[in-house]
Structures are given as structure tokens and as C-alpha cells.
Amino acid sequence: MVSVVLLMAGKGQRMKKDINKVLLEVDNKPLFEYPLDTFLSYNFEIILVVSKEDFDYVSNLNLNNVKIVIGGKTRGESVYNGLKNVTGDYVLIHDSARAFIDKATINKILELKDNNEAILTYLNVKDTIKIKNDDKYVTLKRDDLIAASTPQCASRKLFLEVYEKAKIENFSATDDISLIEKYRPDIKINYILANDESFKITTPIDYELAKIIGRNFK
Ligand code: CTP
Ligand code: MG
Numbered sequence: 666m667v668s669v670v671l672l673m674a675g676k677g678q679r680m681k682k683d684i685n686k687v688l689l690e691v692d693n694k695p696l697f698e699y700p701l702d703t704f705l706s707y708n709f710e711i712i713l714v715v716s717k718e719d720f721d722y723v724s725n726l727n728l729n730n731v732k733i734v735i736g737g738k739t740r741g742e743s744v745y746n747g748l749k750n751v752t753g754d755y756v757l758i759h760d761s762a763r764a765f766i767d768k769a770t771i772n773k774i775l776e777l778k779d780n781n782e783a784i785l786t787y788l789n790v791k792d793t794i795k796i797k798n799d800d801k802y803v804t805l806k807r808d809d810l811i812a813a814s815t816p817q818c819a820s821r822k823l824f825l826e827v828y829e830k831a832k833i834e835n836f837s838a839t840d841d842i843s844l845i846e847k848y849r850p851d852i853k854i855n856y857i858l859a860n861d862e863s864f865k866i867t868t869p870i871d872y873e874l875a876k877i878i879g880r881n882f883k
Contacts, residue, residue: 667757667775668712668752669711671697671704672744674714674716676716677762679868686872689872691764697713699879700765701731703771710753711730741837754780756818760815765882770857774816781852783852784855785854787811787813787857789812813842813843814865827847828844
């Protein structure tokens with residue numbers, strides 16, 4: 666079975682609203698329900714990771730076929746709490762703030778999934794990125810860069826192994842595949858270009874764009 670750890674336990678501080686950004690609505694539907702409905706259409710096991718603050722609200726929505734668990738202070742802690750509740754052999758970890766992940770991307774993941782390998786979805790980098798080097802910035806070659814996206818996929822066993830190692834070392838990362846890069850460099854990572862609409866809804870301008878995309882998103 667395939668399981669999804671769908672993350673919504675953040676606060677959405679950069680959105681500057683008085684509620685969690687993924688509870689903001691587009692077409693009378695909260696943002697987190699867009700990826701939720703997409704994943705539900707596949708009969709995956711869904712573990713929805715919510716904050717303590719949002720737990721009552723989300724529970725009262727009486728979502729079918731969804732297991733709700735409480736997240737942690739960091740994204741990594743939220744993922745780990747989700748993973749502990751997974752029963753499937755293979756896991757897709759997804760940021761609900763990437764509300765408009767499409768089925769074509771998910772289908773590519775399903776075709777490539779292998780319990781002994783991992784998958785990183787990514788988006789192309791549009792900007793020229795510079796990295797600080799002492800008191801100067803130096804320019805990176807854009808063609809060599811990708812922006813890590815989600816879903817990030819691997820077997821439950823592998824994700825639990827690297828998350829447990831990270832916990833012992835107090836190592837915190839902002840994505841999941843980087844833990845596999847660090848602790849299991851022997852594992853092959855496959856890269857899949859995600860659909861453009863699956864950008865992470867982060868700031869007020871992103872929400873304006875989400876309202877436009879959401880109207881046509883099926
Ligand atoms: N997330 C989570 N638990 C946390 C922090 C983040 O489940 N402790 C989730 C968010 O709900 C989001 C995803 O991880 O779907 C990516 O995080 P981000 O876009 O940074 O969302 P927030 O942390 O909520 O936003 P901000 O950083 O602006 O506060
Ligand atoms: Mg955050």
C-alpha cells in the first residue's frame with residue numbers, strides 16, 4: 666500500500682494572516698483540501714499532520730478516510746510524527762502548501778517507485794541564485810540548480826531509518842530527501858519535474874495566484 670504524509674502543521678507566518686495559510690479558502694474550499702482530494706482519489710492511506718491549534722477545527726470537518734495526527738514545532742518533527750503512524754510500505758511526504766500537485770506528477774512517481782530507491786520532485790529555478798562567500802556573493806550556474814519540491818518519496822522503512830538517525834544527532838533539515846543524501850548515500854535518488862502549479866503557497870502574492878489557479882484546478 667502507498668501512504669501519504671500530508672503536512673499542514675505549520676503556522677503560515679509568512680502569509681501574515683490570522684489563520685494557518687492552508688486553511689485559507691479558494692473557491693470555498695480550504696487550500697489543504699486540494700491535495701487531500703487529489704490523493705484521496707487514489708485510495709492511498711492518508712495521514713494528515715495538523716497542529717494542536719488546528720486539531721479541533723480539522724477533526725470537526727469529519728474528513729473520510731483520513732487519519733489525523735498532531736505535528737511538531739518543526740517540519741521535520743511533523744514528518745516524523747506522521748511517519749510513525751504510516752502502515753503502508755511506500756510513502757509520499759507532501760506539503761499541503763503545494764496545493765496544486767497534479768495527477769500527472771503523482772502518476773510519474775507511482776511508475777518510478779521502488780522500495781530500494783527514493784524520489785525527489787523538483788521545480789526549475791527561475792532566478793539567478795548567488796551564494797555568500799566571505800563578504801561577497803558568487804553566482805551559481807542556474808542550469809546546475811533545482812528547487813526541491815514535494816512529494817518526496819521512499820519506503821517507510823528507509824524514511825524511518827534516516828529520521829531516527831537525524832533525531833539522535835539533533836540534525837534538522839528542511840526536506841526529507843536530504844536526510845537520505847546524508848545518511849544513506851548508497852540509495853539511488855530519482856528526480857521528477859513537478860507541475861508548475863505545485864509551487865509552495867507562502868506569501869500573500871502566492872495566495873492571489875492560488876485563487877486564479879484554483880478556479881480551473883480539477
Ligand atoms: N509544516 C508542518 N509542521 C511544521 C512546519 C511546517 O507540518 N512545524 C508544513 C506546513 O504546514 C507546510 C509545509 O510544512 O504545508 C511547508 O512548510 P512552510 O511552507 O514553511 O509552511 P509554514 O511553516 O506553515 O509557513 P511559514 O514558514 O511561513 O510559517
Ligand atoms: Mg515554515
